[in-house]
Amino acid sequence: MTQFVEQFAAQVDPVESQTVVDLRDFVDWQTQAQDKTFIPHMVDDVAIRSYLLHLKLSGGTRSILLRTIASLKRFYDWARASQLIEKSPFDNFDFNRPLLSREQIKRREETRFANPTDREIAHLRALNHLGEHVNRCVDIRTLLDTVVKTLVRAMGLKTAWAFLWTQSGLYIASSAANSVHDFALASSCGLPPGLEQDNRHCLSRPPDCHCQSLLRNGRLVRAVNIVECTRLRHAARCAGDTQGLLFHATVPLIVQDRPVGLINIATEQWEFLSSADLQFLSAAGSEVAIALERARLYDLAETRRIRLEQELEMARAVQKSLLPTQLPTIPGFTLVADWRPARLVAGDFYDVFSLPDGRCGLVVADVSGKGAPAALYMAMTLSLIRSEAGRYTNPAAVLVEVNRRLLAESSNEMFVTVFYSVLNPILRSLTYAIAGHEPPFLRHASGGVERLTLGGLPMGLFEQLTLTDETLNLESGDILVIHTDGLTDAVNCRDEDYGHSRLADTIFRAPIAGQDVLAHILKDLEAFAGPVCQPDDITLLILTKE
Amino acid sequence: MDAGTACGIAGSFLDQNDRTRANLISVWTAPTHRKRGIGRLLVNEVLNWARGRNARALQLMVTSNNKLAIRFYQRLGFTQTGRTEPYPNDPAVVEYEMSRPIPQGIPLSPLHNAAPSCDACDSESIAEGYRSNGEIEKVPAKT
Numbered sequence: 001m002t003q004f005v006e007q008f009a010a011q012v013d014p015v016e017s018q019t020v021v022d023l024r025d026f027v028d029w030q031t032q033a034q035d036k037t038f039i040p041h042m043v044d045d046v047a048i049r050s051y052l053l054h055l056k057l058s059g060g061t062r063s064i065l066l067r068t069i070a071s072l073k074r075f076y077d078w079a080r081a082s083q084l085i086e087k088s089p090f091d092n093f094d095f096n097r098p099l100l101s102r103e104q105i106k107r108r109e110e111t112r113f114a115n116p117t118d119r120e121i122a123h124l125r126a127l128n129h130l131g132e133h134v135n136r137c138v139d140i141r142t143l144l145d146t147v148v149k150t151l152v153r154a155m156g157l158k159t160a161w162a163f164l165w166t167q168s169g170l171y172i173a174s175s176a177a178n179s180v181h182d183f184a185l186a187s188s189c190g191l192p193p194g195l196e197q198d199n200r201h202c203l204s205r206p207p208d209c210h211c212q213s214l215l216r217n218g219r220l221v222r223a224v225n226i227v228e229c230t231r232l233r234h235a236a237r238c239a240g241d242t243q244g245l246l247f248h249a250t251v252p253l254i255v256q257d258r259p260v261g262l263i264n265i266a267t268e269q270w271e272f273l274s275s276a277d278l279q280f281l282s283a284a285g286s287e288v289a290i291a292l293e294r295a296r297l298y299d300l301a302e303t304r305r306i307r308l309e310q311e312l313e314m315a316r317a318v319q320k321s322l323l324p325t326q327l328p329t330i331p332g333f334t335l336v337a338d339w340r341p342a343r344l345v346a347g348d349f350y351d352v353f354s355l356p357d358g359r360c361g362l363v364v365a366d367v368s369g370k371g372a373p374a375a376l377y378m379a380m381t382l383s384l385i386r387s388e389a390g391r392y393t394n395p396a397a398v399l400v401e402v403n404r405r406l407l408a409e410s411s412n413e414m415f416v417t418v419f420y421s422v423l424n425p426i427l428r429s430l431t432y433a434i435a436g437h438e439p440p441f442l443r444h445a446s447g448g449v450e451r452l453t454l455g456g457l458p459m460g461l462f463e464q465l466t467l468t469d470e471t472l473n474l475e476s477g478d479i480l481v482i483h484t485d486g487l488t489d490a491v492n493c494r495d496e497d498y499g500h501s502r503l504a505d506t507i508f509r510a511p512i513a514g515q516d517v518l519a520h521i522l523k524d525l526e527a528f529a530g531p532v533c534q535p536d537d538i539t540l541l542i543l544t545k546e
Numbered sequence: 547m548d549a550g551t552a553c554g555i556a557g558s559f560l561d562q563n564d565r566t567r568a569n570l571i572s573v574w575t576a577p578t579h580r581k582r583g584i585g586r587l588l589v590n591e592v593l594n595w596a597r598g599r600n601a602r603a604l605q606l607m608v609t610s611n612n613k614l615a616i617r618f619y620q621r622l623g624f625t626q627t628g629r630t631e632p633y634p635n636d637p638a639v640v641e642y643e644m645s646r647p648i649p650q651g652i653p654l655s656p657l658h659n660a661a662p663s664c665d666a667c668d669s670e671s672i673a674e675g676y677r678s679n680g681e682i683e684k685v686p687a688k689t
Contacts, residue, residue, distance in 0.1 A: 305637045312636065343636035368572060371634030413557070415572060438577045455578050457552050485577070495613050535612040 002027065002038045008078050022071035026051050040079040043214060045089035046224050048072055052095065054275075069095045093228050116276075123280040126154035130284055134291035138298040140164075144187035147288050148263060151251075152189060155277060157265055159195075159245060161188035161203060163212065164253075164261035181206035186261065194240025195232075202235040211250040215259045220252040223281035232266065244268045249278065251285040255293045263288070308371075312344040315375035319345065322382055324352050330360055330425050332546055336518045340486075340538040345375045348484045348537035351382055353389070360423045361389045362430075364482045364541050366437065368458070369414035377414050381406065381459070385420060395420045395433035396467040403435070403459040415460040419482055428545065430480065431471045435459045438485050441507050443517075445477025445545075449508045451500065474545040479517055481507055482543070486536035487521075492529050502528070518542050553579035556588035558596060558604070568596035568648070570606040589622050597648045605645040609633050619644050 005027055009020045027038045030047050052065055060068075076088035113119040130150055137143040148160040163183040185204045188195075195202055209230045214220040227250050236242045248264040263285065267273070273281070319341075327335045337350055351363040363385055367378045384402045392398045399420055406416070419440060421432035436458030443449045456467040474480070483503070490498040503521070510520035518540060525538075557572035570592055575584045589604075596604055606624070608615050610633075616626075624644040633639040 305632060308632065308634075308637050343633065343639065345635040347635075368574070374635070413571060415555075415574065417574075436574060436576070453578060455551070455576055457555070458574055461555060461572070489614070491614060495617070497614065533611055535609060535614075 004038070004040060004079065004084065005075075007082075008075055011078070012074075018067070019071040019074055022068045023075050026068070026072060029054065040076060040085050041219075042085045042087045042089060043210070043217075043219060044076070045093045045095075045210075046214065046219075046227060048089060048095060050224060066096065119276060122154055123276070126150050127280070127283060127287065130287055134288060137291070138295045140292060140295045140299075141186060143288075143291055143295055144263075145189070147284070148187050148189045151263065151265055151281065151284060154280070155249075155265055155273065157267060158190035159188075159192065159243075159266040160263060161191065161195075162186050162253075162261060162263045165212075165215065165259060168255075168258060168260040183208070183212050183261075192235075192241055192243040192245060194235035194238070194242040197235075197240055202231050202238070202240065211248070211262055211264060214250075215252055215262050218259065220250060220259070220262065221254065223249060223251045223278045223285060227264075229264070229266070249273050249281060251281045251288075253285055253289045253292060255289050260289065260292060309344070311372050312375075315345050315372045316341070318379060319349070319375055322351075322379055323349060327352055328354060328360065330423065331358075332425050332428070333423065334513070334515070334544040334546060335362075336515050336542050338518055338522065338538070338540045340534075342486065342534050342537050345371060346537045347374060347378070348486060348539040349378050349382060350482075350539050350541045351385070352541075353386055355389060355422065358425060360425065361385070362421045362423060362482070362541060362543065363418065364437070364484060364539055365416050365418040366484045366486075366537070366539075367414060367416045374414060377406075377410060377416065377460075380409065381416050381418070385418070389420075389422075393422070394469050395422055395431055396469045399433050399435050399459060399467050400465050403465045404463070406460040407463060410460065415458040417458045421482075423543070428474050429471055430474055430543070431469050433467045433469050435465070435467055438483055438488065440480050440482040441504055442472065443479040443481070443507050443510075445475050447508070449504050451504065474543075476545050477512065478545045479507070479510075479512075480543040481517065481521070482541040484537065484539040486534065486538040487525065487540065489536055490525060490529050490534050490538065491532060493532055498525060498528055513544065517544070552576065554584040554588045556592050558592045560596070560599060560601060566600065566602040567645075568592070568599070568601040568604045570604055585618060586622060589619075593648055597650065601648055603645050603647055605643055607631065607641040607643055610640045610642055616642070616644070619646075622646065 005020075005023055008023065012020055026048075029051055031038050048069075052068065055065055055068060073088070073090045076085070076090055079085050080088045080091075113122065130147060133146045133150075134143050137146065144162045144164075148162055152158055152160045162185075164186045166182045166184050181204065183204075185200055188200070188203070191200070191203075208216060211220065211227045211229075214227075227248055229246065229248050232242050232245050232248070236246075245266040245268060247269065248266040251263040251265070252259060253261040253263065265273075265281070323339060324337075327337060335352060337352075339346070339348065339350060341348070347367040347369070349363075349365055349367070351361070353361045355361050363382070365378075365381060367374050367381065369377055381402065384405050385398060388398045388401045388405075392401060399418060402418075415436070417436035417438070419432065419434050419437040421430050423430050432452075432454070433456070434452070434454050435456050439452040439454060441449055441451050452470070454468065454470045457465055459465065472480075481503075488498055488500050488503055492498075502524075506521050506524045507517065510517040521540065553576040555572065555574045556570060558568050558570055561567040561569060570589065573585065573588060575588075593604055604624075605627070606619065608619065610630075623646040625646065627643045627645050629643040630640040631643070633641050
């Protein structure tokens with residue numbers, strides 16, 4: 001027993017000992033129900049109504065109820081006078097008003113359910129229905145629409161609505177975006193005209209009503225039956241038709257001890273719902289809260305996915321803008337290219353740029369990395385190659401310097417394989433270096449196909465990078481096919497890879513002109529892979545000596 | 547290394563939140579040395595490296611449609627953990643997490659736990675770079 005009860009008992013006249021007994025019974029019941037020390041509070045009306053309902057369902061007569069109400073009123077009046085509480089629950093609420101007789105309750109119960117088993121079946125059916133529907137639903141508004149309709153049907157009632165506490169971070173209803181109140185009316189059904197009028201102003205207006213205040217203060221932890229609704233009262237006072245609704249049960253929606261909203265089911269009498277009903281509503285509330293959290297997480301993931309997609313679209317646009325829009329015309333040579341990104345952001349890139357003395361730089365590369373950082377890495381590599389190509393004549397020297405700068409300017413979890421060559425059209429020579437990249441195939445005018453053998457480590461991983469230059473003298477009719485491993489790694493529906501042998505054979509059998517070689521390879525690839533979605537980007541740059 | 551030439555690279559780092567887990571990243575096999583079991587040698591070297599640092603599991607991410615890589619890692623004892631992540635290059639595709647336990651005891655020989663045959667799957671760059679917060683060590687393959 002708490003100190004407050006003892007203090008109250010000490011100043012009560014001994015002839016009024018029944019008052020103290022009634023108070024002790026109430027406090028015992030509440031301490032047991034809430035599992036915490038009793039401290040009187042101005043919002044104890046919910047607890048008082050729950051207790052009165054408990055007394056009635058336990059067989060308490062009307063006179064016992066009236067006596068208990070009087071005893072509790074005396075205690076709360078004393079608590080207010082002693083400045084333990086600012087206001088008494090009895091200041092605002094008339095607990096005598098809607099008391100039904102036991103016969104009335106019995107008759108009403110009989111009209112709802114023929115026997116208790118029917119009630120259990122109805123509750124289980126409703127829980128099952130909720131479980132089936134809310135688990136499929138990831139849209140919060142649709143989810144709550146289903147919930148309020150299911151609950152009123154299971155209760156044999158008509159009217160319910162749901163508030164979401166926008167500060168909980170769960171949801172901001174679009175209709176409430178401009179509202180000054182942080183409880184958004186997220187769903188409703190069967191609202192009487194008095195609540196529908198003025199765009200449901202009575203339900204959505206600030207300040208907090210009783211149940212919202214209880215939820216905000218953490219005093220609403222399970223379904224309660226007996227909240228006398230100030231919003232319904234206000235609607236009735238404003239000459240609105242509330243169809244006699246005055247009270248509602250309130251089901252709190254709590255996610256991991258965090259209140260996120262509540263569902264109200266309106267009734268004409270405060271003792272309409274039994275403890276079994278409340279138990280059902282609490283169970284339903286838990287189920288709905290989990291579904292709401294899941295919907296929130298889905299929404300979060302979806303938002304992130306969309307943002308990532310937008311970022312990648314931008315990265316892709318940047319990547320495309322970096323690739324040559326038109327290949328330069330090189331006297332005596334033909335250049336054709338094809339670039340097929342497998343995903344939104346590609347790892348492959350190619351570049352062709354002019355150098356002093358009519359020379360021309362050719363690059364095909366493949367970045368190993370993911371997402372926007374890899375796209376930036378590609379842009380950086382491309383720009384570094386162009387920049388260093390102006391400073392060094394030999395491709396190997398260019399790549400070694402690019403490697404040094406890549407290491408200095410980026411993290412070491414990405415790397416890039418590069419084929420870089422300098423074409424001198426006058427001398428008909430091509431000097432190249434390879435950093436970890438696929439060696440190109442060279443088809444000689446005489447008909448033979450050879451795979452260049454030069455190699456080296458990829459760039460961006462090691463400070464020590466040793467690369468060498470090799471020079472080819474191109475004869476008329478020679479064709480150089482520079483590619484990325486996405487081509488030779490292309491797979492078909494039998495999970496076979498395209499492979500180097502098939503590529504060499506295809507190049508060997510291709511018509512002579514460069515454009516025709518490209519078309520021939522792509523046609524053969526399509527014949528091999530069919531509609532199979534390829535795991536890697538494919539890039540081809542083909543140089544033909546006319 | 548093959549006659550002084552590097553023929554494969556693999557990177558690994560220990561998970562910052564759980565040092566018993568190592569991550570396999572940045573695997574590269576020289577184009578001239580593919581389909582020769584280099585990938586298996588690299589993974590075994592990484593397993594030895596990670597075991598020396600008391601890691602109990604080696605894990606990696608692989609894109610869902612890279613069937614050759616998935617099959618390659620399965621042959622090396624990796625299994626899918628069930629965890630997936632959106633592929634950073636395209637959220638419409640997912641990446642699978644794969645993991646395998648790291649045997650304690652004697653170091654793995656190059657042929658230990660070998661795939662019966664990796665001919666078809668020990669192909670090109672099978673794992674792409676991976677974002678990490680930890681220090682990456684690069685392990686060259688030894689033959």
